[in-house]
Amino acid sequence: MKLVRIVAFAFATLGASPSFAADGPKWSEWSDDLFTRAQAEQRFVILDLEAVWCHWCHVMEKTTYANPEVRELLAAKYLPVRVDQDANPDLSSRYGDWGWPATIVFGPDGTEIAKIRGYIEPERMQALLKAIIDDPSPGPSVGESFEVKPSASAFLDKEWRAALTKNVDESYDEKLGGWGENQKYIDADIMDLAITRAEAGDVMAIKRARQTLDAAVALIDPVWGGVYQYSEAGSWTHAHFEKIMSFQAQYLRQYSQAYALWKDPKYLAAARNIERYLAEFLASPDGAFYVSADLDHDTDGHTYYALPDGERRKLGMPRIDKNLYARENGWVISGLAAYYNVTNDPKVLAIAERAAKWVIDNRALPDGSFRHGEKDRGGPFLGDTLAMGQALLDLYAATGNRDWLASAAKAGDFVATFRDQAGGFVTSKTAEGKTGVLARPAKLIDDQVQVARFMNLLNRYFGNENYREHAAHAMRYLASASAGLMRPLPGILLADEELAVEPTHMTIVGPKDDARAKSLHALARALPARYKRLEWLDLREGKLPNPDVEYPDLGEPAAFACSNRICSFPSFNAEELRATVAQMARLKPARG
Numbered sequence: 001m002k003l004v005r006i007v008a009f010a011f012a013t014l015g016a017s018p019s020f021a022a023d024g025p026k027w028s029e030w031s032d033d034l035f036t037r038a039q040a041e042q043r044f045v046i047l048d049l050e051a052v053w054c055h056w057c058h059v060m061e062k063t064t065y066a067n068p069e070v071r072e073l074l075a076a077k078y079l080p081v082r083v084d085q086d087a088n089p090d091l092s093s094r095y096g097d098w099g100w101p102a103t104i105v106f107g108p109d110g111t112e113i114a115k116i117r118g119y120i121e122p123e124r125m126q127a128l129l130k131a132i133i134d135d136p137s138p139g140p141s142v143g144e145s146f147e148v149k150p151s152a153s154a155f156l157d158k159e160w161r162a163a164l165t166k167n168v169d170e171s172y173d174e175k176l177g178g179w180g181e182n183q184k185y186i187d188a189d190i191m192d193l194a195i196t197r198a199e200a201g202d203v204m205a206i207k208r209a210r211q212t213l214d215a216a217v218a219l220i221d222p223v224w225g226g227v228y229q230y231s232e233a234g235s236w237t238h239a240h241f242e243k244i245m246s247f248q249a250q251y252l253r254q255y256s257q258a259y260a261l262w263k264d265p266k267y268l269a270a271a272r273n274i275e276r277y278l279a280e281f282l283a284s285p286d287g288a289f290y291v292s293a294d295l296d297h298d299t300d301g302h303t304y305y306a307l308p309d310g311e312r313r314k315l316g317m318p319r320i321d322k323n324l325y326a327r328e329n330g331w332v333i334s335g336l337a338a339y340y341n342v343t344n345d346p347k348v349l350a351i352a353e354r355a356a357k358w359v360i361d362n363r364a365l366p367d368g369s370f371r372h373g374e375k376d377r378g379g380p381f382l383g384d385t386l387a388m389g390q391a392l393l394d395l396y397a398a399t400g401n402r403d404w405l406a407s408a409a410k411a412g413d414f415v416a417t418f419r420d421q422a423g424g425f426v427t428s429k430t431a432e433g434k435t436g437v438l439a440r441p442a443k444l445i446d447d448q449v450q451v452a453r454f455m456n457l458l459n460r461y462f463g464n465e466n467y468r469e470h471a472a473h474a475m476r477y478l479a480s481a482s483a484g485l486m487r488p489l490p491g492i493l494l495a496d497e498e499l500a501v502e503p504t505h506m507t508i509v510g511p512k513d514d515a516r517a518k519s520l521h522a523l524a525r526a527l528p529a530r531y532k533r534l535e536w537l538d539l540r541e542g543k544l545p546n547p548d549v550e551y552p553d554l555g556e557p558a559a560f561a562c563s564n565r566i567c568s569f570p571s572f573n574a575e576e577l578r579a580t581v582a583q584m585a586r587l588k589p590a591r592g
Helices: 034-041 055-062 068-077 091-095 123-132 158-169 187-201 203-219 247-261 265-282 311-314 328-342 346-362 384-399 402-418 445-462 465-484 490-500 514-524 574-587
Strands: 046-051 078-084 100-104 112-117 292-295 318-320 504-509 533-535 559-565
Touching: 034 078, 034 533, 046 055, 046 123, 046 318, 068 078, 068 100, 068 123, 091 384, 100 123, 123 311, 123 490, 158 465, 187 203, 187 247, 187 490, 187 514, 203 247, 203 265, 247 265, 247 328, 247 504, 265 292, 265 328, 311 328, 328 346, 328 384, 328 514, 346 384, 384 402, 384 445, 384 533, 402 445, 402 465, 445 465, 445 533, 465 490, 504 514, 514 574, 559 574
Parallel strands: 046 078, 504 533
Antiparallel strands: 100 112, 292 318, 504 559
16 A cells, blocks of 8 residues: 555635644645635645655655745645545545555646655745646646556466566566665565466575565564564665554565465564554454554654664653554465464464455445445545455465355455446545546556456356456556556566466365374465465365365365366375475466
């Protein structure tokens, strides 16, 4: 998830001035009639999309928006609006690529005028506001929008796949590790891609994945646990100290998967330090998880986080954003499931299942979708149902409980309703506005990637070609849209690979109350296959939803592994199953 600060402007003449606080604007909320009001009053509209944990948002509030000249310009010509980006996924998703903070300028009809990335000093903001008043025509930063015509094929052609791979590989920092040179963090999709390659024995992928994972340990708080958002200045040791759920969940999952692959104890320790932070700081009394933790903007993080536990507490605890969102809980449930898979700790599974049950009880809607928060301005949003759908699939793999699988399918059926017949899937059921670009729900590259991967996995579990076709629909959009983007796009490579190649498929055959079957399932969960279909066939429950393989009843629990239409002999112990799964990983075909 990315933070955005957006400033949206609607063209203005002198009109009735909005009220202002002593140290800055008095912000209004986003509403459906925002641009209607702006046109009627002939005002620019300033939309400040912020987050509790955003350092530069606080700096911009204290400096730029408190500046007398900026305030005067705003009071004369603008209508200020402030929105919590975590609470409004449609707005934050549309401008997520502009980082934090970002400034987007709109005309009265919703036309974008300018997009400015990064913190804006008071003097520069003054110049920007004056320039827009003088000439509100779109600037070069906006660029021309282009219509994406979906590709005829759901797969990348060989040349384009090679070009995307080259782009990803060339973004790697060979000296320090990580992809990208200035800000240091683990990119989720690139690390998944690297781990996938590493499982198949790619020496370069192994080197890069491990170098990055080793370096990123520096971002984990050694006292309380939890991972910081990122490090800047081309170093892993100049952290921004926000602890955001998206990073906690991602790192917990990937360090757990890295431990499964390499059995390096420092990866398990890293995962454990993130899990204990989640349990001690971000878990609500009801079992769901909060959004983030951050210091107030007057406390220096470098000084504070260098202190031991007791000294920190004397200075005061970080602020916790106690909103409970379905999307963020889906992310953390998936992370906890991955950690449970390699630890077999029943307490961890209980925490994950409790969070899932809370979300189902408090955020689920009858149609299979999930509300984002307690009260949503827009929505339903694609991201919430996607994240929870994937979490439910992960719980099914971790437990063999078919109730989780049924709930995942229900979520998948609702995800399908976001489909745009013109191509891709929209981010929200409701447009952010009634005019301009905001009248057309956004279609995000990251969303298409997640839809393709989730729907493909549902098809693997159910054998339902409708799911497969939805995955292909997202991929056809990606194959075309990616041609206009000049940045690494590892998620598209992942989705393309998963659509083309069968996952490592492991099935435990035996009663779920049999200790031998439980032991085989625990081993299968812990084996290193990132792209995995794991099932538990207890014949007393009837056939599996996708009975594409017929398993014999051997009179005792056994495990079977299949991949790329090749199935193994039954395995009855850990050594046999481990060797079989390793062989399956090597037998996965290279893409033509």
